[in-house]
Amino acid sequence: MSLVAPPSAYMSRIQAKMSIRAILSETTTVVFPLASRTFLDRLLSSAMQTPHLLFALLASSDSHARRRLASKPVNDTALNYTNNAIAGLRAALSNDPNAHQPVEMAMTAMALCTNDVCDGNLDRFRVHLAGVRGMLMSGLLNSRKDPFATYLFKWFAALDVSAGLSLFHKSNPSSKKMNQAWRVALAGSSEDGVDDICGYSLDLLPILAEVGELARERYSHPEETALLSWGETLESRITAVTGTAARYPLEQLGEKETELRTTHAAFVHTALLHLHRRVYLLPKTHPTVRNDVRSILDTVRSVRSTSTANILLLWPIFSAGCETDEASERALLDERMAIMQEMGMGNFTRARDTLKRLWASETELRWDIWLAEQGVDLVLF
Known part of the structure; x- marks a missing residue:
């Protein structure tokens, strides 16, 4: 044609x-x-x-x-x-x-x-x-x-899935119909390894969708402790895909493979952070939460500040930024977002502006609750 x-x-x-x-x-x-x-x-x-x-x-x-x-x-x-x-x-x-x-x-x-x-x-x-x-x-x-x-x-x-990790969008790759479509679309392809489009293992995709779904349920029903068992199941599944390796054509091994391993690790730690904060309702000062944030920051530091691989890390960067009060950590994350903003990524512009508003508010509210009260709608892709 x-x-x-x-x-x-x-x-x-x-x-x-x-x-x-x-x-x-x-x-x-x-x-x-x-x-x-x-x-x-x-x-x-x-x-x-x-x-x-x-x-x-x-x-x-x-x-x-x-x-x-x-x-x-x-x-x-x-x-x-x-x-x-x-x-x-x-x-x-x-x-x-x-x-x-x-x-x-x-x-x-x-x-x-x-x-x-x-x-x-x-x-x-x-x-x-x-x-x-x-x-x-x-x-x-x-x-x-x-x-x-x-x-x-x-x-x-x-x-x-990125949209589904917010409060304002219901992602549903875990539904029966989407599972069927998923199997059809991926027929004949390997789900092993880190995917070069998503930046993380395809095994992690439905888990992230469920984390978003569970977080919304917990937000709507904060007293419903039965949801915790669902969270524990998800945490076990996340742990199982932690060490997934990047698989890339031989001619493209090298820096891209390293960056894919890094972006996958960042999303694993982000999934755990969302569980610990939004499902288990741990305070941001809790050692487990602090470990999640530091782990995300370690992955961010391992990617060159000017690498376009940072574009895949908007959710991890934003999530870590919402959960830290440390000036040095905030500065690192803000710097990365600014560089991606200069590359023309408007989603980084809005996420960065929102993060700065959150920091300036000095609110004690969890970030997702604050966003809901402010009427801020974000899709961090």
């Missing part, structure tokens, strides 16, 4: 300046810092053959460039790309979806979701994510023996 005609004046202008592929590549390698070349090349080649996916990625690239250059005047380019992506996606969905590249359609919605998160448009994010979830649960992708579908599900799950 090829572009029938120049899709818009916006496309013509951007083509006159530089290669579309180069523009998209710069953004995708930042959003997916440790992803395999196979995934990135397939995403770009699919976009060049699928107008609505191309528009969605161009919208992301334009937004990303403007976030990196904060002084650059805002115009309607990204909005026009987004509108074209949505219009093309709706047109495809209105016909027989099986004849219109279902994986690429879902990828378009995922690209829009991710840009929504970085731009702070969380209402639109939830609409787009719900659409992807519907596609995954409908069996639309079952007939496709395409590795691209595997990447799609992992991209969706990483974003959905």
Whole structure:
């Protein structure tokens, strides 16, 4: 499939300046810092053959460039790309979806979701994510023996689970239907090792979803001590995946493998931190909680401050920041967030601003309770 005609004046202008592929590549390698070349090349080649996916990625690239250059005047380019992506996606969905590249359609919605998160448009994010979830649960992708579908599900799950660790979004990879979709999407792929899209073991994905679910239950029913047994079961499962090793193609071993091991460890310690604080309700000064925070900080320190691998660590960084009163620890975390913010990651901008507000408030409330009372909605992906 090829572009029938120049899709818009916006496309013509951007083509006159530089290669579309180069523009998209710069953004995708930042959003997916440790992803395999196979995934990135397939995403770009699919976009060049699928107008609505191309528009969605161009919208992301334009937004990303403007976030990196904060002084650059805002115009309607990204909005026009987004509108074209949505219009093309709706047109495809209105016909027989099986004849219109279902994986690429879902990828378009995922690209829009991710840009929504970085731009702070969380209402639109939830609409787009719900659409992807519907596609995954409908069996639309079952007939496709395409590795691209595997990447799609992992991209969706990483974003959905990150959102589910907050109080404002219910992620459900642990539900029966999502489990079925999960098995279909990952058919033939290995779940061993650290995943290069998520930054942690796929075995940890459903556990993180359950941690978020349990934390919300505990928030709603703080006197319900029966929930503690669920927490103990999850803690045992988390411990079981602690030592998962990174598995990467031979030509890509080295620094990426080390960074994948590190990001996985960071999420393991973050899962434990959320259990200890939000489920067991231990105070932030408790030795167990302090050990969780220090363990997260150790993983952060082991990643170069300018490495894009830090992009995968937003939840661990934010979680540790919420649970420490130590000035030196806060300074380290704020520095990392500032560097990622300068790379155009708008999700770091909002998380950093929220964290600074939390610190300035000197509240005794746990961070999730404070966020709920302040009406702050975050998706930390």
